[in-house]
Amino acid sequence: MMTLLEAAARHVEAPVHTPSDRALTLEIDGVVKRYPNGALAVKGVDIQVGQGELVVFVGPSGCGKSTLLRMVAGLEAVSEGEIRIDGRRMNEADPADRDIAMVFQNYALYPHMTVRKNLAYGLQNRKTPKDVIAAKVAEAAAMLQIEEFLDRKPSQLSGGQRQRVAMGRAIVRDPKVFLFDEPLSNLDARLRNQMRLEIRKLQRRLGVSAIYVTHDQVEAMTLADRIVVLNGGLVEQVGTPSEVYARPATTFVASFIGAPAMNLLDAVVDGGRLRVGEAAIPAPAGAPQGPVKAGLRAEKARLVPAGQGLPFALEAVEELGATRLLHGLAAGAPVVVAADAALPLPAGPLSLTADPADLHLFDARQGGRL
Amino acid sequence: MTVSSDPALAASWSRATAAAGANRRRRNLQVYHHAVLIFGVALMMAPLLVAFASSTYDPIVIHSEGLQLGYGGEFASTYGAVLFDRGGFTGDITGVRMLWNSVILGLGFAVGKIVISMLAAYAIVYFRFPFGTVAFWIIFSTLLLPLEVRILPSYEVVQSMGMLNSWTGLILPLIASATATFYFRQFFKSVPDELLEAARIDGAGPVRFFLDILVPLSKTMMAAIFIIMFVVGWNQYLWPALMTTDESLFTIVRGIRQILQVWIGANIPEYNKALAMAILAMVPPALIVLIFQRAFVKGLVETEK
Numbered sequence: 223m224m225t226l227l228e229a230a231a232r233h234v235e236a237p238v239h240t241p242s243d244r245a246l247t248l249e250i251d252g253v254v255k256r257y258p259n260g261a262l263a264v265k266g267v268d269i270q271v272g273q274g275e276l277v278v279f280v281g282p283s284g285c286g287k288s289t290l291l292r293m294v295a296g297l298e299a300v301s302e303g304e305i306r307i308d309g310r311r312m313n314e315a316d317p318a319d320r321d322i323a324m325v326f327q328n329y330a331l332y333p334h335m336t337v338r339k340n341l342a343y344g345l346q347n348r349k350t351p352k353d354v355i356a357a358k359v360a361e362a363a364a365m366l367q368i369e370e371f372l373d374r375k376p377s378q379l380s381g382g383q384r385q386r387v388a389m390g391r392a393i394v395r396d397p398k399v400f401l402f403d404e405p406l407s408n409l410d411a412r413l414r415n416q417m418r419l420e421i422r423k424l425q426r427r428l429g430v431s432a433i434y435v436t437h438d439q440v441e442a443m444t445l446a447d448r449i450v451v452l453n454g455g456l457v458e459q460v461g462t463p464s465e466v467y468a469r470p471a472t473t474f475v476a477s478f479i480g481a482p483a484m485n486l487l488d489a490v491v492d493g494g495r496l497r498v499g500e501a502a503i504p505a506p507a508g509a510p511q512g513p514v515k516a517g518l519r520a521e522k523a524r525l526v527p528a529g530q531g532l533p534f535a536l537e538a539v540e541e542l543g544a545t546r547l548l549h550g551l552a553a554g555a556p557v558v559v560a561a562d563a564a565l566p567l568p569a570g571p572l573s574l575t576a577d578p579a580d581l582h583l584f585d586a587r588q589g590g591r592l
Numbered sequence: 593m594t595v596s597s598d599p600a601l602a603a604s605w606s607r608a609t610a611a612a613g614a615n616r617r618r619r620n621l622q623v624y625h626h627a628v629l630i631f632g633v634a635l636m637m638a639p640l641l642v643a644f645a646s647s648t649y650d651p652i653v654i655h656s657e658g659l660q661l662g663y664g665g666e667f668a669s670t671y672g673a674v675l676f677d678r679g680g681f682t683g684d685i686t687g688v689r690m691l692w693n694s695v696i697l698g699l700g701f702a703v704g705k706i707v708i709s710m711l712a713a714y715a716i717v718y719f720r721f722p723f724g725t726v727a728f729w730i731i732f733s734t735l736l737l738p739l740e741v742r743i744l745p746s747y748e749v750v751q752s753m754g755m756l757n758s759w760t761g762l763i764l765p766l767i768a769s770a771t772a773t774f775y776f777r778q779f780f781k782s783v784p785d786e787l788l789e790a791a792r793i794d795g796a797g798p799v800r801f802f803l804d805i806l807v808p809l810s811k812t813m814m815a816a817i818f819i820i821m822f823v824v825g826w827n828q829y830l831w832p833a834l835m836t837t838d839e840s841l842f843t844i845v846r847g848i849r850q851i852l853q854v855w856i857g858a859n860i861p862e863y864n865k866a867l868a869m870a871i872l873a874m875v876p877p878a879l880i881v882l883i884f885q886r887a888f889v890k891g892l893v894e895t896e897k
Contacts, residue, residue: 327786428761
């Protein structure tokens with residue numbers, strides 16, 4: 223009962239919008255995953271992926287994103303709902319017959335096979351003619367610049383090279399959909415940034431639809447055509463990275479997307495004022511009266527000399543190079559403010575204020591955007 | 593005097609002596625370690641050396657003077673006789689034949705156990721079927737019942753199936769192995785699930801996955817099990833003694849006893865031949881261990897995944 227209510231509340235401001243100019247490659251239609259012990263991992267999800275689109279599933283661990291991906295791959299059974307690829311129902315199809323290719327977090331390369339065999343194995347099982355296999359492997363290897371490693375075993379490759387081989391194995395399949403399951407989380411930070419760009423370019427160049435699962439919101443923001451934010455087995459919001467960032471549909475999305483996380487304050491709209499504790503700042507025009515959660519991005523928060531907004535007590539400073547993060551308490555609630563590092567640290571008693579247009583208001587109880 | 597008056601120099605001097613002392617201690621420790629190892633080797637090798645040395649003497653010398661330590665010069669004749677002379681009750685079993693029989697038993701034993709236990713472990717680890725775990729623990733509990741405990745019923749079964757005096761009867765009843773099944777189960781469980789999933793997406797069915805992925809991955813493991821099982825099979829004594837009465841199926845381990853038993857009238861037992869045969873019986877397992885040693889250690893220690 224509770225979950226139904228929650229679901230209803232969450233669906234209000236989460237329009238499932240699809241790029242109308244593209245044909246649909248993948249449709250996830252009311253999909254539910256129920257484990258034999260009754261636990262619900264995915265509680266009814268609708269997502270559409272257009273031709274050539276890269277959709278990122280992002281959410282904290284346990285939100286159902288990997289389960290959803292594995293259901294698309296056919297590695298987990300679908301309890302309810304339907305998964306269609308190119309309009310064909312896939313619920314009962316074998317993973318090999320779904321026209322998908324998957325890149326795993328730990329690469330899952332066959333350790334005893336050379337890179338060449340790793341790439342060719344799936345095609346061999348499909349009885350592809352030898353010359354076709356050779357041509358496809360050569361093409362994928364050239365694309366990924368792994369030609370010189372073709373006769374090595376995975377254990378002789380670095381993490382980045384293994385990652386490329388894993389991608390190559392997906393590419394030679396020439397699938398309808400690429401499925402990426404946190405493919406970069408085993409790489410160090412620098413390599414991760416580089417591979418992220420490469421995945422993006424490659425996917426664009428091949429024009430193959432892709433689902434990319436990650437828990438890293440930076441990866442989600444930089445890679446995605448559209449982001450699907452998942453929480454507790456439900457879709458919180460679907461939208462382009464800028465939409466999700468600029469207009470988070472729920473407090474969950476607001477706090478999950480963006481670094482540092484959006485500041486969320488318990489507040490009350492009282493006339494044209496937004497009261498936080500004893501102090502107040504101007505409320506956005508047309509805000510409904512009553513208690514709300516007020517969201518404010520760290521970079522939109524402004525610190526001014528005391529007296530004009532919420533009293534701000536500075537507690538700690540983090541230097542990030544170009545910016546610095548000022549952690550403190552505004553009217554008793556923890557708040558982060560991003561400031562230009564070139565400017566001197568503010569001194570003396572301070573107040574926090576913001577342009578009313580930069581404030582995000584959410585329902586105080588359900589967390590939906592107002 | 594001047595040295596000790598400079599504190600820095602004094603400090604470096606004492607550091608140097610300390611380092612030299614540590615080196616000396618380490619060297620002393622190494623000498624000690626080697627002494628222990630050499631003593632152990634001597635302890636284990638001495639009986640073998642005595643056996644080999646004595647086997648090159650005439651039985652009369654051994655009988656009158658006891659075991660020998662030097663080389664007696666009868667090597668070629670003794671070993672030639674042991675290997676090629678027809679003997680036994682029926683008079684047509686040779687040492688070579690017995691060695692060959694042991695090889696067949698050892699190989700059949702080892703290969704059979706590997707095949708069966710790999711398939712059993714594959715079923716237990718990768719397939720969900722009713723009572724799968726129960727089945728595994730039943731297999732595992734047979735470790736508590738060594739062959740000697742169940743030898744009479746086993747004999748009864750083999751006998752009633754008419755498989756006495758045959759290779760099938762010798763090898764087949766012993767081909768299931770709880771130990772090997774357990775080892776392979778543990779190994780398969782350590783293979784990442786993603787490999788199976790990747791193979792499924794690559795269109796490999798259960799048989800392909802087993803043959804193309806699991807078997808090659810298990811190579812070192814198979815080598816380790818092979819060594820253990822070959823040696824166990826080679827050294828079987830009680831089982832072949834019960835299952836075979838036909839001398840053409842005798843193994844070399846039984847041959848040793850056969851030779852010593854021939855003590856007719858006032859004849860001196862052919863100690864030299866018995867010892868030669870014991871040495872011969874030890875060579876093939878030793879060779880197998882030497883050849884597969886690296887794979888053996890690798891299989892039990894590291895996993896290439």
